[in-house]
Amino acid sequence: MTKVSVAKVDSAPTDELVVLKSVNKHFGALHVLQDIDLTIGRGEVVVVIGPSGSGKSTLCRTINRLETIDSGTITIDGKPLPQEGKELARLRADVGMVFQSFNLFAHKTVLENVMLGQVKVRKTDKKTAAEKARSLLDRVGVGTQADKYPAQLSGGQQQRVAIARALAMGPKVMLFDEPTSALDPEMINEVLEVMQQLAREGMTMVVVTHEMGFARSAANRVVFMADGRIVEQATPDQFFSNPRSDRAKDFLSKILHH
């Protein structure tokens, strides 16, 4: 496999927020991340695509250490990712994460879901936290569902609550791990629209997705992964109209032709 090294494609942000350097990880015999180097600038929207099993979800999860790495370094805003403990918890509060399966706290109402981190981690008083939670829920369009339990909401609504829950912490960067893959088709757009809006507002985002439309319209940069390596990085225009690697050409030919 040829590893295409790309000088930083993106023009605007130079301030490095997330830096991965020669990151390696194994799941048993499987070398799931192989010498990953990736830099994400402040305000940049990076979309990670690639075939199943290419390591893109794992990559996303290493950034807030939900997956540990075997070697290499990850720094966030200049600070290396700490070991398990208080420091790590503090760092995770600055890194928002949205999961494929939403993972809203099933025993808490929507409002409580969005308040929990503010109250317990940020030590915000309950009243302020509730106000912020309500305004975030309004912003993602589920303000009227605040007192329901997650199981009473549709998938699209749950995922938007999950985005609000992550935003409530005031994160420096948001990680999206296939946020629309578990959704019924008619609910995908309502989630993507919220993400588009976030991107426009300048949030730094790492998005693992199969939504090529979102990649085209919202990404500053597309990172293409296959077999545990970053095979190609380019602007969406370059990547979709003129992919350089054979692996990416092959991948695109399979997904774009219908």
Next chain:
Amino acid sequence: MFDFLEGYDLLGAFWVTVKLTLLSAVGSLIWGTVLAAMRVGPVPLMRGFGTAYVNIVRNIPLTVIILFASLGLNQTLNVTLGGGDDFDVINFRLAVLGLIVYTSAFVCEAIRSGINTVPVGQAEAARAIGLNFFQVLRLVVLPQAFRSVIGPLANVLIALTKNTTVAAAIGVAEAATLMKEMIENEAQLILISAVFAFGFVVLTLPVGLVLGWVSKKVAVKR
């Protein structure tokens, strides 16, 4: 027909049973939860301790544990648990201690199985917003785990209620002690057994029914 009951403090004896049960239940719920937290925790030493505790304690007969509390702790090591010279108080407290030590192993395993029913994504999401290990456990995982194990915990509580009879072995004046005394003094053996059997059913049947209802009521919808 029930003349033989005269002169015996049946209610008093069952009240001691109830007190033994309640105190041991609260104690083993707390200690059992701590043990379960150890068993799912990140510290290998604690995990090892929790596993060893459960596997040793649940395989020792309760009678042996209670007798050890009396003969070992009290008579050999002079542990009185603040009971002074009052043997009734000391034995009662030793019995509660023994019951907690024993029952908590079962509570721990019930709670641990409850923790296993909570999808791993719940804990991941909790960690992802910056909660530490204890907060994840206390705020997200345990509340959901408890709701799913109320049924199994009711079983443990019923078993505990009946296990309090073992306290008779060290002379605590609970129901079984009184039953033995009555059997020695009276002729109506079958009736005496029936009365005590009935007494225990009266204690435990509502526990099962009420907790079964609670369990349905608080179940987490996914």
